[in-house]
Amino acid sequence: MSDEARPKLVILGIGDDGLAGLTEAARRLLAGADVLLGAPSVLEQFDDAPGRKVVLEAEMPGALAQVREALKAQSPVLVCGGDPLFYGVARYLCDRLGKDSFTVVPHVSSMQLAFARVKESWEEAYLTSLAGRPIEAVVDRIRTAEKVGLFSGDDHTPSRLARALLDRGIDYFRAYVCENLGSPDERVTQAELSELIGMDFSPLNVLILVRKPNRPNQASRHGGRRLFGNPDDAFAQSLPSSGLITQAEVRAMALAQLDIRPSSTVWDVGAGSGSLAIEAAQLASLGMVYAIEPEPADFALIQANAEAFGVPNVKAVAGRAPEVLAGLPDPDAVFLGGLGRQFDLLLGEVYKRLHPGGNLVVNVATIEGLYSAYQTLKTLAAPVRVWNVSIARGIEQMDTLRFDAIAPTFLLAVTKQAQTGR
Template sequence: MPAEVDLKRYSKRFANLKSKKETPLTARIQIVGIGDDGLDGLTGQARQLIKNATVLVGPSLLLDKIGNTDSKRIVVGSNLQQLQQAIKELGDSSAVVLASGDPLFYGIARYLTETFGKDRFEVIPHVSSMQLAFARVKESWDDAYLTNLATQPLDRVVDNIRTAELVGLFTTESITPAVVAEALLDRRIDYFTGYVCENLGTPDETVTQGDLQSIRTQSFGSMNVMVLVRRHGAADRPSGSAQRRLFGNPDDLFLQSRPKRGLLTPSEVRCIALAELSLTPTSVVWDVGAGSGSLAIEAAAIANKGKVFAIEMDAEDFALMIENAKMFDVPSLVPIHGQAPEAWKELPDANAIFVGGSGRIVPELVSSAIKRLTSGGRIVVNVSSPDNLVAVQQVLGDAAMQPDVRMINIARGQYQLDRVRFASLNPTFLVLGQK
């Protein structure tokens, strides 16, 4: 027989449950993104939410775009404290907060969810004006540098633009496209084609294309997005800083070729390599595979009474090395356009040799270079592949030199989307030896 059920006990428990007061859940607030075309550009879901809302919250510009409704309207501008207070006073009202474009892309949604919690809101995004701008100029924005000039200092933005391929900017009433163009040209950053996209998604939509010289002379409406597209193969311009270090200068002080950017020896690696070369003011130095000359130039600043021979076979990089040397004013630098080892046949023996490269020929170059190293001289080899690391160690061992190895991992902080993240440079190896 089935066990008897104690109806009295369950009835009492049920009565106790009924007697407890349930705390009503606070109604969720809808954050609805709107484009410049107002209600016409919204989905049916977004229009229905706005129609059914008892309270609408947002800037007057967006409230005007949705026309007349029976909803109570709370006008809030860019003052976040005012917006926060308005949200607190909504209670259980069926409310919609209006935002421009995608509320989670440089919009207010992140601020609201971080302040009140994600469970308090639903987000219905519209197409971001940034997305529309890149669609109009037919460029993919996968790897573009995107930022908002309302939240980032112009100097920092300009410095990030200098090394970017694609850029998308939300401008402001004070930092207009003309101001951006002027700031870029002041730093000799003239290798971008500019697009200013105004009133996107409306009948008044306009896209203006031009070089930075022409854009800086024009005025545009406040509702715009600026897109910059780098000219193919244009070399980075130095940042223009007046500060020059003896060594370890920031990478952006050197002209670099595109698309080979990234082959320059990073400043952190340069510092270690130069220290391990044990340079003196009278040292004779070889930089084999000098590229655009960053390490050779800094070696020449240290060995200012000696000679630094910078050997580079690529004509474009050799020309950039000449320009970089002029900027740093290093008379002890001797650029040599040629291919090693033939290029060093007539050179004096070296007290210090730096070899950089990624090709299979690197171990052979190191073997030949060691023969021209003076007694007590030091060699530092920068390689990126484990195969070359092992091969160079073997070469040094065969030359009766005790190889010493450093593996260097560097991650640099970068600011994007108002957050700091760390971008890792490719790991690299320094193989050290003394004759």
């Protein structure tokens, strides 16, 4: 039998308004179905449909066997809520039985309806489902998001989610709980996270979180501290520069090349929120780290992060390099992560002040910056060690593993030779 002639199962999305919200074409599919699969709450809306009703098992392996059996019928239809390909059953079935076995007819997702009700765009929102997943699986993405759309589960009601977020220091979102969307008893509740605690909502709800204006990302309070390579969310970061922090993996590589000793004096030039300076201070426990940063907002974050990590040997220095460097003691190690237009001059000045045997590490994000830094460093020392750092982090999504790439970056490092003074 050819692919065109082989019977296909239709996965049909419906809204909370049931048959009334379906198009005429969708109604014809239901009327012509000889087998109708779905959850009990869905099937009871179609008692008048002529097809044989099959209650879909809640566990996916059992449901998969039912769908395989239904594919033997002439016109099978599986009915589910909203868009079957948006945190619905369609992706699971297509992955295991092949896309050619199905036709998907979507309805408006309840997530889309929820954002429409609160009049917020969702094109850049972090969207996910917590059904069967712990809050820890998504909390770090929530922490740094501007907007969040969550399908809650039986174990994660809006009240419990609010408590979990507040316990982790995430208190800077306005919350909207959208219940029974498309039904006569539809309701939208706007509240502070603290106000959601103890409130009851329909199981059919979507929780939307919208970050309040001008609120920085808060540092993660869970888990122990690492000596270096702490997760990015362990540091408070300013907006809109969130995501420009030296990534944990790049930070670890840079610290290895800096070869920091317990008594080292370290400069972090262009320190941002101070993530590298703080980890350098943990390594240089008997030394001192100077975090140079011209932006007032980031300067304050360096101090806050240093206090949170308990590293009194980090000194935040307000100002621009190289001018502000004159009053600092000569370093044993220097990290430059925020090069400006005159970085040729800056590299030369920093290298001149570096103690013999010390290491200079530069982080640049562009090809142009890489070329210029490499050419300048070659005139100062040899060899120049260079890395193109491209990293993808594993992300579990539903029952699959995918990888999210972080922005590629470049590291360059040189050692000031003790015997030549260069």
